[in-house]
Amino acid sequence: MEAVNYELEIFNNRCMPSAMTVQCFAHLDQDIGEALPYLNAVLGGIDYVKDPPSVTFKVQGKLMTVHGQKIAINALKHRNEAVKIVDWVLREISDAWEKRDEIEPRYVGIGKPMIIEILKLLPKTNCRECGAATCMVFDTQVAEGAKDASNCPPMQPDFSEKLTAYMEPFGLNN
Ligand code: SF4
Known part of the structure; x- marks a missing residue:
């Protein structure tokens, strides 16, 4: 997998226009769908969808869903926070993909606490x-x-x- 670049789209919460937080989409320049089962195995996503693949995580109190060509994050304070989280998860994706031979891919989420x-x-x-x-x-x-x-x-x-x-x-x- 080559280094993934992205374009950030920041927008206000459509359901609550008065909310003090923003949401973002990071539009990726390549499809990372194949890496998602490995990322899910490493980070333990709360929800995993097989087709088309996507995995959802709770990160620092925010919900982040990683799709093949898009990362969506809610409840962000500002653009810099979005950039930090997107850069972090792209590093995790790259690491998981490089180590995929040692990782058992996982196709389900961990769900909710029982x-x-x-x-x-x-x-x-x-x-x-x-x-x-x-x-x-x-x-x-x-x-x-x-x-x-x-x-x-x-x-x-x-x-x-x-x-x-x-x-x-x-x-x-x-
Ligand atoms: S033992 Fe039960 S009721 Fe007591 S503090 Fe713990 S959870 Fe609460």
């Missing part, structure tokens, strides 16, 4: 120290990214670490 997996790590005493009425309520708050392991004081440190590691790929607390 309530049952989070619940396994909670103390399940319903003590309310987290401010939630029950551990189950806290569980759903964690799954949405509104709370994290640090909000449950009675949680054992090793379970806390496991919960943080489980939630990390979903990027919800960025």
Whole structure:
């Protein structure tokens, strides 16, 4: 794959014209679709579409979808932020493509956090120290990214670490 160049298109949020953030499209000068299953394997996309290929990530609190010839990113503060993220993901794409012989391509996303997996790590005493009425309520708050392991004081440190590691790929607390 040759070095990928792009043209940046910045525009305001069409649904909320008053929003303080902008969105961008980076229009690529070549089709990188073949590299997307490798990028997905390396970065763990939350959603993957096979045909035509695209992969969606949560990056620094923004949603980014990489298509064959376009990268779309929302909730950007300004143009420089868009350039930084696009340059970063193009480096990741190039690295993944170069190392493709060592990478198992992945054609599905990691999906959403599973309530049952989070619940396994909670103390399940319903003590309310987290401010939630029950551990189950806290569980759903964690799954949405509104709370994290640090909000449950009675949680054992090793379970806390496991919960943080489980939630990390979903990027919800960025
Ligand atoms: S602080 Fe932890 S143990 Fe207590 S209710 Fe909240 S989630 Fe459950």
